[in-house]
Structure formats: structure tokens, C-alpha cells
Amino acid sequence: MASEQYPLLWLLLISIIISIISLPCASLDSISANQTLSGEQLLSSSGGNFVLGFLPIGTNSSQRFYIGIWYNKVSERTPVWLANRAKPVSNPSTSVLQISSQDGNLVLLDQSKSLVWSTNITTTSSTSNSTVAVLLDTGNLVLRDGTNNSSKILWQSFDNPTHTWLPGGKLAFNKVTGKSQQLASWKNSEDPTPGLFSLEIDPDGTSQYIIQWNNSRSYWSSGLWNGQIFNLVPEMTSNYIYNFSYVNNSQENYFIYYVKDENIISRFIMDVSGQIKMLTWVPASGSWILFWSQPRQQCEVFAICGPFGSCNENALPYCNCVKGFRQKFPEDWALSDQSGGCERNTPLQCNTGNNSSANVDQDKFFEMDNVRLPDNPQALQVGSLDECELACLNNCSCTAYSYESGCSLWFGDLLNLQEQYGSGTGGGTLYLRLAASELPTQKSQKNMVVGIVTGVVAACLLCGAIVWVLVWRRRKKALLNASKTMESGLMAFRYSDLQRVTKNFTQKLGEGGFGSVFKGVLPDSTAIAVKKLEGLRQGEKQFRTEVSTIGTIQHVNLVRLRGFCTEGTNRLLVYDYMPNGSLDTLLFSSKTSPKVLNWKTRYQIALGTARGLYYLHEKCRDCIIHCDIKPENILLDDSFVPKVADFGLAKLMGRDFSRVLTTMRGTRGYLAPEWITGVAITAKADVYSYGMMLFEIISGMRNSEQVGEGRGAFFPTRAAGKLIEGDAFSLLDTKLEGDANPEEVTRVCRVACWCIQDDETLRPTMGQVVQILEGVLEVDVPPIPRSLQILSENPPENIIFFSDLSSNPSSQMQTYTSDSSQNKTTSSTSSGNPS
Numbered sequence: 001m002a003s004e005q006y007p008l009l010w011l012l013l014i015s016i017i018i019s020i021i022s023l024p025c026a027s028l029d030s031i032s033a034n035q036t037l038s039g040e041q042l043l044s045s046s047g048g049n050f051v052l053g054f055l056p057i058g059t060n061s062s063q064r065f066y067i068g069i070w071y072n073k074v075s076e077r078t079p080v081w082l083a084n085r086a087k088p089v090s091n092p093s094t095s096v097l098q099i100s101s102q103d104g105n106l107v108l109l110d111q112s113k114s115l116v117w118s119t120n121i122t123t124t125s126s127t128s129n130s131t132v133a134v135l136l137d138t139g140n141l142v143l144r145d146g147t148n149n150s151s152k153i154l155w156q157s158f159d160n161p162t163h164t165w166l167p168g169g170k171l172a173f174n175k176v177t178g179k180s181q182q183l184a185s186w187k188n189s190e191d192p193t194p195g196l197f198s199l200e201i202d203p204d205g206t207s208q209y210i211i212q213w214n215n216s217r218s219y220w221s222s223g224l225w226n227g228q229i230f231n232l233v234p235e236m237t238s239n240y241i242y243n244f245s246y247v248n249n250s251q252e253n254y255f256i257y258y259v260k261d262e263n264i265i266s267r268f269i270m271d272v273s274g275q276i277k278m279l280t281w282v283p284a285s286g287s288w289i290l291f292w293s294q295p296r297q298q299c300e301v302f303a304i305c306g307p308f309g310s311c312n313e314n315a316l317p318y319c320n321c322v323k324g325f326r327q328k329f330p331e332d333w334a335l336s337d338q339s340g341g342c343e344r345n346t347p348l349q350c351n352t353g354n355n356s357s358a359n360v361d362q363d364k365f366f367e368m369d370n371v372r373l374p375d376n377p378q379a380l381q382v383g384s385l386d387e388c389e390l391a392c393l394n395n396c397s398c399t400a401y402s403y404e405s406g407c408s409l410w411f412g413d414l415l416n417l418q419e420q421y422g423s424g425t426g427g428g429t430l431y432l433r434l435a436a437s438e439l440p441t442q443k444s445q446k447n448m449v450v451g452i453v454t455g456v457v458a459a460c461l462l463c464g465a466i467v468w469v470l471v472w473r474r475r476k477k478a479l480l481n482a483s484k485t486m487e488s489g490l491m492a493f494r495y496s497d498l499q500r501v502t503k504n505f506t507q508k509l510g511e512g513g514f515g516s517v518f519k520g521v522l523p524d525s526t527a528i529a530v531k532k533l534e535g536l537r538q539g540e541k542q543f544r545t546e547v548s549t550i551g552t553i554q555h556v557n558l559v560r561l562r563g564f565c566t567e568g569t570n571r572l573l574v575y576d577y578m579p580n581g582s583l584d585t586l587l588f589s590s591k592t593s594p595k596v597l598n599w600k601t602r603y604q605i606a607l608g609t610a611r612g613l614y615y616l617h618e619k620c621r622d623c624i625i626h627c628d629i630k631p632e633n634i635l636l637d638d639s640f641v642p643k644v645a646d647f648g649l650a651k652l653m654g655r656d657f658s659r660v661l662t663t664m665r666g667t668r669g670y671l672a673p674e675w676i677t678g679v680a681i682t683a684k685a686d687v688y689s690y691g692m693m694l695f696e697i698i699s700g701m702r703n704s705e706q707v708g709e710g711r712g713a714f715f716p717t718r719a720a721g722k723l724i725e726g727d728a729f730s731l732l733d734t735k736l737e738g739d740a741n742p743e744e745v746t747r748v749c750r751v752a753c754w755c756i757q758d759d760e761t762l763r764p765t766m767g768q769v770v771q772i773l774e775g776v777l778e779v780d781v782p783p784i785p786r787s788l789q790i791l792s793e794n795p796p797e798n799i800i801f802f803s804d805l806s807s808n809p810s811s812q813m814q815t816y817t818s819d820s821s822q823n824k825t826t827s828s829t830s831s832g833n834p835s
């Protein structure tokens with residue numbers, strides 16, 4: 001018995017000894033020759049911004065440890081650098097980080113004292129064992145000569161980044177070695193091993209940054225440095241919390257950035273999604289807020305869904321397998337790593353060695369319309385679609401063909417396929433080869449249809465009476481439900497009832513940050529929209545309280561909440577159904593669409609939306625900030641009266657806006673700059689988003705889509721310039737063919753420009769916006785928002801109006817330059833003299 005306790009005692013003794021000779025406490029910021037770091041010991045940078053230690057990552061966290069650097073002041077442990085990202089150790093208490101006595105390198109040894117990781121510099125004899133590793137307050141770990149008090153850096157983590165690019169760090173191209181430093185994404189959300197996506201400065205020596213897939217295929221470029229910004233990243237100017245510069249000297253060229261306010265914690269990462277992202281820590285919400293990412297669209301990331309996966313920008317998740325295929329590694333897919341792609345449910349007939357001429361079903365082709373055709377087609381000179389098909393059928397490794405402007409065949413894996421790809425942008429029809437059994441023959445389909453029709457008719461004839469009785473009963477049931485309304489007038493629905501009225505959630509209307517929306521029809525034949533909330537961790541009582549608050553908010557320009565359902569983990573909201581859908585579909589519909597919203601309707605939508613927001617901000621009991629104003633959230637009823645949707649949900653879903661923001665696609669342009677600075681968000685953030693939306697109502701196009709496509713400047717910038725020129729009318733959507741009231745266009749444009757001022761005190765309130773649009777208040781020419789102004793000084797297309805601005809300031813300009821802080825909106829009586 002006693003002998004069993006001795007080893008324990010020994011262990012205790014040893015660990016006491018170790019802790020005495022190693023780091024005494026967490027306050028040290030360096031490791032020198034006679035010190036080690038293991039177990040739960042930490043290095044802490046002198047100012048306390050960063051700590052270094054053993055970091056567990058992944059679900060089986062007790063299994064995998066990395067030497068990592070993370071933020072000390074961020075509650076969510078966020079690594080910014082990892083030493084052994086591809087070689088974790090299993091036990092931190094027996095692993096040590098120390099200065100090697102042989103060569104002065106900082107090394108990580110595992111329990112068997114074998115080398116896991118090393119700074120791996122070739123040292124000179126003078127520095128052999130006198131080096132010291134210091135964790136700096138910038139998050140940089142540096143190795144330098146300790147004895148000679150030398151500041152010469154032998155090695156630093158900033159030169160060996162993992163997936164995070166911290167302020168003050170650089171991703172350089174070394175002209176001497178011809179190598180570029182890379183940021184590489186994680187393999188998946190729980191494995192920091194380098195994944196397929198990487199960012200680096202062009203190794204061919206130009207000034208642009210590129211993102212590559214598998215170090216071979218570039219799918220995004222920043223554009224060349226034009227002296228101020230990167231050409232294809234006009235948004236850089238609105239990142240006004242940063243200062244940055246581009247360095248090009250004899251050794252290297254690189255871009256470097258700093259955060260101006262040292263209290264702001266911001267980082268730049270190469271994400272597993274294949275996008276680069278700028279994230280800022282917002283202490284108030286306790287989360288990282290994403291405010292910028294590129295490529296803007298998830299599906300622009302090359303081969304994001306892997307072989308035989310297809311990307312769909314309008315679906316969540318974005319990736320799915322094409323017909324006849326299933327996920328090859330579902331456990332990787334669950335961790336956002338789709339690189340393994342999909343595999344066939346049924347092997348091709350051809351590949352089973354069976355004769356295609358034999359009397360068995362041949363392989364068939366499945367038609368996929370409106371897709372972005374896969375990568376790497378092989379052209380074939382044949383004259384018709386049928387010959388093209390035959391050519392594919394006759395080669396067992398041919399997996400698909402298309403016949404657009406000629407015959408193209410694909411062999412092997414299909415990569416980079418995208419569905420619901422806009423027509424006229426290079427999309428086409430793909431014929432995908434599948435085993436015959438995956439595709440029901442037309443004959444059997446016909447039979448099925450006949451069967452269904454017969455069945456339905458029979459059912460109708462035979463069971464008419466019973467159906468009638470059932471309907472009658474359901475109505476009665478619904479009436480019973482209605483009696484369960486709460487004091488706020490909301491109806492409490494049963495889950496099973498909602499399941500029934502939505503035909504088991506089959507008619508999907510859309511998908512947003514909070515969940516999917518389905519159409520349903522109540523027994524009294526009123527149409528409803530049912531929103532299934534996702535990711536809600538609230539208790540039932542709290543949910544009911546919040547919902548009943550939302551239920552009391554009623555206005556003609558707000559979507560009415562009819563009821564809700566809370567059963568088990570299900571949380572659903574039931575709204576009035578809006579037959580004309582959301583504003584984005586009407587506004588941004590393709591050129592071919594016959595339906596164009598006329599100007600009068602657009603003006604009414606702008607005004608109605610403003611009234612709805614005004615009510616939310618100032619008229620209801622608790623002021624509600626919407627936080628997510630964008631055309632997708634403006635719904636239209638049968639007479640095109642706008643109704644703001646999704647209000648109150650930001651509050652209901654908790655303060656964690658990152659969820660909303662990170663699932664937003666292409667809508668970052670609506671976010672006010674204060675979102676990134678971490679200051680308190682006020683109703684003026686909604687005003688900003690509303691302004692951005694107004695520009696889109698004028699132009700009929702997304703602001704974000706008008707950059708870098710030969711159209712010149714960012715639309716709001718161009719608009720601000722045109723306003724000063726007095727030519728706002730030329731900004732009008734060309735689809736309207738000039739059919740609009742010029743005075744109204746100018747007014748809307750001015751309001752929009754006031755709304756997007758950087759300084760939130762300059763922006764009008766929604767109440768003022770309503771008055772301006774009603775024509776009660778006059779509005780002056782707004783100044784160009786500062787962030788837009790810097791932007792437009794650069795691209796050549798915009799130089800004209802700025803030189804106009806500086807050379808011959810007109811009286812209009814004096815109006816706003818003389819007193820822009822107070823009188824952005826002056827009432828009609830006092831508009832002439834803003835004292």
C-alpha cells in the first residue's frame with residue numbers, strides 16, 4: 001500500500017522542484033537559457049496584451065496541444081500564432097519549450113525529449129547559448145541575442161505567421177531569397193494544420209496580394225498598389241481605424257498596417273472558408289465582429305465545395321453534393337472542410353466493366369441548368385449536342401459534358417461548380433453523368449404522374465365528405481388556439497399545427513441570419529410566413545417575454561408578428577405573409593425581368609421604410625435598433641407598401657451580433673463604421689444602413705456590385721460627387737429610362753448621402769428623414785463622407801470631381817463647409833441662413 005503512494009510523492013516532489021527551477025509565475029515575458037516552459041505556465045507580454053503557452057485546440061482538446069500566442073484581454077480564447085501547428089503534443093506537462101543549449105534555438109520537446117518544433121535558425125558561435133525569446137506586446141515572439149544586449153532579431157513569429165496577420169506584422173516578398181511569406185488557413189475549424197487556402201504577396205514580384213487554392217490556383221487579387229490603396233479594394237479607405245503603408249526597398253516589398261487606437265483589438269485572418277477576413281473584438285457584445293472579407297461571395301472561393309460539390313450562394317450551407325453524390329467525409333464537412341468533396345451513390349455502369357452495348361441500362365446524363373461550368377474543360381470539335389453526348393458516353397472517365405458555344409467534356413473530378421449562377425455571366429447547362437439507376441426513366445415518371453393524378457381524383461371523390469369534416473374540425477381547432485392568445489394579441493401555436501399549415505416546412509421563402517422562413521396557409525386561408533429560429537439558447541420564459549414585446553410593436557410599415565411557437569427546443573415566429581417578397585428581388589432582378597419598380601413606388605418604399613424605422617427608433621416604448629437594415633429585410637405587401645422585417649430579433653437572439661453579421665452575405669456594405677470601433681451602437685447605425693439602401697433604390701443595383709467592373713467608382717462616392725455637380729438625376733437606374741421626378745431623385749440622393757456620413761452626429765434621425773422625404777424639411781447638399789473622399793482621390797475615374805471641388809468651390813459647397821456640424825437639415829423657413 002505504502003509503496004503505491006511513494007511514486008505519487010516522488011511526482012509531487014519532482015514537480016515542486018521543476019516549478020522552482022522553471023518559470024516562477026506568469027508575469028515573465030521571456031525565456032532564457034536556463035528556463036523552461038511547460039504545463040500551464042504562461043509567458044505574458046510586458047503590457048499584458050498577449051500570452052504564450054500550451055493551448056488545447058479541438059473537441060478532443062485534452063489530446064492536442066500547441067504552443068500558441070493568444071489575446072490576454074479577449075474573453076474568447078483566440079490564438080494568433082501557433083508554433084507547432086501541424087505537430088501537436090499530447091501532454092503539455094511533460095513537454096517543454098526551452099532554449100536549446102546546443103544552438104540557441106527556441107525548441108519544443110515532447111515527453112520523449114524528441115524535437116517537435118524549432119525556430120531552426122543557423123546560429124553563429126557567438127549566439128550559441130545566449131539567446132533569449134521575448135513575447136512583445138504586439139503579439140510578436142522574438143528570439144534575440146541576450147548577453148550582448150543586442151537588439152538584432154535572430155528570428156520572430158511575425159516572419160513566420162500562421163493564419164493571423166496582426167497589426168504591425170507583414171507578409172513580405174523577400175527579393176533576396178525570392179520567397180514570400182504566407183498566411184495559410186486552418187485545415188478545418190478545429191485543426192490548425194495548414195489547409196488549402198493561402199494569402200501572399202505575388203511571388204512574381206508585383207505589388208498585389210493574391211489568395212490561392214492549394215498553392216497553385218489563384219482566385220482573388222487585391223489589385224496593384226496605386227500609391228494609396230490596392231486597386232481592387234476600394235473599401236480600404238473606410239477602414240479608418242487603421243493606418244497603413246506599402247514598403248518597397250532593396251530587400252523586400254510588403255504592406256503593413258497598424259490600428260490607430262491601441263484600445264481596439266483587430267485582426268486579419270485567412271479563414272477556413274477561403275476568405276480573408278478583418279475581425280474586431282467588440283467587448284460590449286463579447287464577440288468578434290466581422291466587417292470586411294474578400295472574396296465577397298463564398299462561391300467565388302475556388303473549389304470550396306470539393307470534387308463533385310456544388311456551391312450555391314443562395315443556400316445555407318453553401319455547399320451541397322450534386323445529384324447522385326453524397327459527402328465523402330461527413331465528419332470533415334461538419335467542421336467546414338468540404339475539400340474531400342462528394343462520392344457517387346452508385347458506381348457508373350461503364351466503370352463496372354459491363355458492356356455499354358449489352359442489354360443493361362446505360363449511364364445517363366442529368367441536366368443542370370444555370371450553373372457555373374466546372375474547372376478545366378476539354379474542348380471537342382463536334383457538330384451537335386448529340387455527338388457531344390456520345391463522345392462523353394464512349395469514354396469511361398468522362399464525367400460531364402456541356403454544349404454551349406461548342407462541345408466541352410470533363411474527365412475525372414468536377415471542381416468549382418456553382419448552382420443558381422446568374423444568367424448572362426458565363427453560366428450554362430451541364431450534363432452530369434450518372435448511373436442509370438440514379439435517374440428515373442421518363443416512362444416511369446409519366447406512370448408516376450398518372451398514378452398520382454388517379455390517386456388524387458379517387459381520394460377526392462371517395463373521401464370528399466371526410467375531408468370536409470376534417471377541415472371543419474381543424475377550423476374549430478384553430479379557433480381553440482386563438483383563444484390561447486396572450487395579452488399582446490399574439491397567438492401561441494402548436495408545433496404540429498405549424499407543421500401542418502406549412503406542409504411540413506416544404507415551401508421555403510428564404511433564409512436569413514436567424515433561420516429559415518417557410519410559407520404556410522392557415523385554415524381560414526390567410527397566408528403566413530413562419531420563421532424557424534436557429535441557434536437560440538434562451539429559456540422559454542425569456543423567449544415569451546421578448547416575443548410579447550415584439551408583438552406590441554405594430555405599425556403599417558412593420559411586418560406584423562401574429563404569433564409564435566415554443567415547444568421543446570423549437571422556437572418559431574409567425575408573421576403575415578408578404579406576397580410581393582423582399583425589396584432586393586424586385587430591385588436587383590435581372591435586366592430580362594419584365595417587372596421594374598417605377599420611381600413613384602420606389603419613393604413610397606423609401607418613405608414607408610423611413611416611417612417604419614422612425615417608429616422603431618422613437619415611437620415605441622423601448623427604442624429598438626434594427627441592426628440589419630438591407631433590402632432583404634424590406635418586404636412588400638400586395639400593394640407594394642413596404643414593411644420592415646426582422647426587427648427586435650437582434651435583441652431576442654442575444655447581444656451576439658456576430659452571428660448575424662457573419663452569416664450575412666454581400667451585405668457588409670450596409671454596416672456603419674462604428675460597428676468596427678466597438679463604441680456603443682445607436683439608432684444612427686440604422687440610419688447609415690438605410691442610406692446605403694437608398695443608393696440602391698436609386699441605382700437599382702447593389703452598391704457593392706458596382707465596383708471594379710468597369711463602372712468606375714463605388715456608387716455612393718460617385719453619387720456624392722454628382723450631387724455636388726448638381727447632376728443627381730444621371731444616377732437614376734437606367735431601367736427606368738428617365739421616368740422619374742428629378743427633384744425627388746435629388747432629394748433622395750441628398751438624404752442618402754447625409755445618412756452615410758462617418759460622423760454619426762452628422763447623420764439625420766429617421767424622423768428628419770421622414771420629414772425631408774415628405775417635403776416638410778429642406779435638405780442641403782451633403783459633404784462627401786470622409787472615408788469615401790479618400791477613396792475617390794485615388795481611382796483615376798474620380799479625380800475629376802475632386803479637382804473641381806478644390807479649384808472652384810461653389811456657393812453650395814460653402815453652405816456645407818461653413819457649418820456642417822449642425823445644420824445638415826434646415827427647415828424650409830430657415831434654410832437660407834444657417835446662422
Ligand SMILES: *[C@@H]1O[C@H](CO)[C@@H](O)[C@H](O)[C@H]1NC(C)=O
Nearest residue numbers: 020021022032033034035146
Ligand atoms: C538564469 O541565468 C541568469 C543569467 O543568465 C541568472 O541571472 C539567473 O539567476 C539564472 N536563473 C536560474 C533560476 O538559475
Ligand SMILES: *[C@@H]1O[C@H](CO)[C@@H](O)[C@H](O)[C@H]1NC(C)=O
Nearest residue numbers: 058059060061062063190331
Ligand atoms: C476523441 O477521443 C476519443 C477517445 O478519447 C476517441 O475515441 C475519438 O475517436 C476521438 N475523436 C476524434 C474526432 O478524434
Ligand SMILES: *[C@@H]1O[C@H](CO)[C@@H](O)[C@H](O)[C@H]1NC(C)=O
Nearest residue numbers: 115116117118119120121122
Ligand atoms: C531547418 O531548416 C533546414 C534548412 O534550413 C531544413 O532542411 C530543415 O528541415 C528544418 N528543420 C525543421 C525542424 O524545420
Ligand SMILES: *[C@@H]1O[C@H](CO)[C@@H](O)[C@H](O)[C@H]1NC(C)=O
Nearest residue numbers: 033034101102125128129130
Ligand atoms: C555557453 O557556451 C559556452 C561555450 O560555448 C559554455 O562554456 C557555457 O557553459 C554555456 N552556458 C550555458 C548556460 O549553457
Ligand SMILES: *[C@@H]1O[C@H](CO)[C@@H](O)[C@H](O)[C@H]1NC(C)=O
Nearest residue numbers: 125126127145147148149150
Ligand atoms: C557584442 O556586440 C559588439 C557590437 O555590437 C561586437 O563587436 C561584439 O563582438 C559582440 N560580442 C559578442 C560576445 O558577441
Ligand SMILES: *[C@@H]1O[C@H](CO)[C@@H](O)[C@H](O)[C@H]1NC(C)=O
Nearest residue numbers: 130145146147148149150151
Ligand atoms: C543593456 O542595455 C540597457 C539599456 O538599453 C542597459 O541599461 C544595460 O546596462 C545594458 N547591459 C549591458 C550588459 O550592456
Ligand SMILES: *[C@@H]1O[C@H](CO)[C@@H](O)[C@H](O)[C@H]1NC(C)=O
Nearest residue numbers: 205206207208225248249253
Ligand atoms: C519596387 O520599386 C521598383 C523601383 O522603384 C519598381 O521597379 C518595382 O516595380 C517596385 N516593385 C513592387 C513590387 O512594388
Ligand SMILES: *[C@@H]1O[C@H](CO)[C@@H](O)[C@H](O)[C@H]1NC(C)=O
Nearest residue numbers: 196213214215216306339340
Ligand atoms: C494539391 O496539390 C498537390 C500537388 O501539388 C496534390 O498532390 C494534391 O492532391 C492537391 N490537393 C487537392 C485537394 O487537390
Ligand SMILES: *[C@@H]1O[C@H](CO)[C@@H](O)[C@H](O)[C@H]1NC(C)=O
Nearest residue numbers: 243244245256257258259260
Ligand atoms: C501608424 O500609426 C502608428 C502609431 O500610431 C505609427 O507608429 C506608425 O508609424 C504609423 N504607420 C504608418 C504607416 O503611418
Ligand SMILES: *[C@@H]1O[C@H](CO)[C@@H](O)[C@H](O)[C@H]1NC(C)=O
Nearest residue numbers: 351352353354355359360361
Ligand atoms: C454487369 O451488369 C450485370 C447486370 O446489370 C450485373 O449483375 C453485374 O454485376 C455487372 N458486372 C460487374 C462487374 O459489375
Ligand SMILES: *[C@@H]1O[C@H](CO)[C@@H](O)[C@H](O)[C@H]1NC(C)=O
Nearest residue numbers: 352353354355356357358359
Ligand atoms: C461486350 O459485348 C460484346 C457483344 O455485345 C461481347 O462480344 C464482349 O465480349 C463484351 N465485353 C465485355 C467486356 O463484357
Ligand SMILES: *[C@@H]1O[C@H](CO)[C@@H](O)[C@H](O)[C@H]1NC(C)=O
Nearest residue numbers: 378394395396397398409411
Ligand atoms: C478518355 O479521355 C481521356 C482524356 O481525354 C483519354 O486520356 C483517354 O485515353 C480516353 N479513353 C478512351 C477509352 O478513349
